[in-house]
Amino acid sequence: MQRGLNPFLTFLFATLIVMFTGGPVILSLIGSVVPDRILLDSSKALFSEGLNFETYRYVFTGQLPDSYLAETANRAMISDAARQVPQSLLNSGIIAFSSMVLNLLIGAPAAYVFARYVFPGKKLTFMFLILSPLVPAVALVTPVYIMLQTLGLVGTQAGIILVHTAKALPFTVLILSVFFRKMPAEIFEAAVLDHCSRFQTFWRIALPLALPSVGATGLFAFMLSYSEYMFSMVLSGDAATRPVSVVMAALARNTDVSWSLLNTAIFIAIVPTLVLVVFVWRFVVEGLLSGAVKG
Structure with a gap:
């Protein structure tokens, strides 16, 4: 019989986690x-x-x-x-939400294909996709800037959305492919017997079963975009398109700024993420733990 953890140690570690978070x-x-x-x-x-x-x-x-x-x-x-914080929150919300939607629209089908089908170059392309985040972001700033400048997207929200989508896509494909791979093969064999096409199998069977995982992955894609700073700083234009991470950095660099005003801006910037986590927490918990409790 497995012994439970010491209640005092559990309370101590839980308290430390709450304090630091x-x-x-x-x-x-x-x-x-x-x-x-x-x-x-x-x-x-x-x-x-x-x-x-x-x-x-x-x-x-x-x-x-x-x-x-x-x-x-x-x-x-x-x-x-500090006066740019409300507009920058709206900008970050638009950018992060668009990046999340694009990640799920592209990443979910890609993850399903990688998990359930065999095709030439599968291992090579999957490894390239998964290992691409290991390239330092600072090494990509200049080529990404030149590419987007050629397309006329520097200083626009569309350019930042594309970059944030590309940054989060490997994470999306990796996480969702794990959940699609754990689904019983009998379900998909039954779909083939019912004359479902590959798209119908994905849309009507795989996607509904993986919905908690998709919600969790979408949340993390949103948070990665919302908190990203380097590319947002380089690619953003004036205050009309500037994300909140860039505005907060500009505010923090002012050594004379009021502490009360700085804390106000920080708390306002945190509130949207807190609200988002509260609303989708159920999807996060189910998405991350479903693979551990089923099998």
Whole structure:
């Protein structure tokens, strides 16, 4: 009989995980609603003056916080980059969602073919696809930029979407091919006996069975695109097409920026990912664990 884990050790490790994963989110939330004069003054309690949402008001409306309207206030602590956060969130949402959709439209059929069929060059192409992420991204920046510049896609969302799709596609194909390979062969043999074509077998049988896995893979493709910085920085244009990762980097490089404003921008940038994880968590858990609990 297998012995269970020590409850104390389980609680200890769970606490450490929560601290390292949820701690930064909680700290950014607290820092966004506490003014700088309180954050930087160790003699005052954090909430001695209550909650302050002036930095949120500035990010969404552009109205300066009252503490910076005084004549002696340091206006350099208020960065214009924070005003780009709402638009950059929309840009990142469009880019990440489009990249996720393209990944699933291309990656799911490709993974199914790699998992269920034999064709010339299968091993070579699969290994090339899977090993391609090992190439350092910095080595690809210049050729990718030249290629997209030739196509007239530099400074557009379409160019960033194509690059993010290409970066996440090997991961999508690898994960989904594992789940398609684990499906019982009898199901597909029955589909052939019922005169289903290859596309019908994929669309009506394989895809519905792999839906949790597809949801989990789509979520990770979304997150990879949402958090990607290097290609987004090089390929993005003005503020109208700039993703949130680029805006946050520009905000963080300002050494004089208000800590409260910086934490506000960080928390706003985190919120969409938190909401997304809450809504699709069921698919993530089922998709990642279905192969481990069935067999």
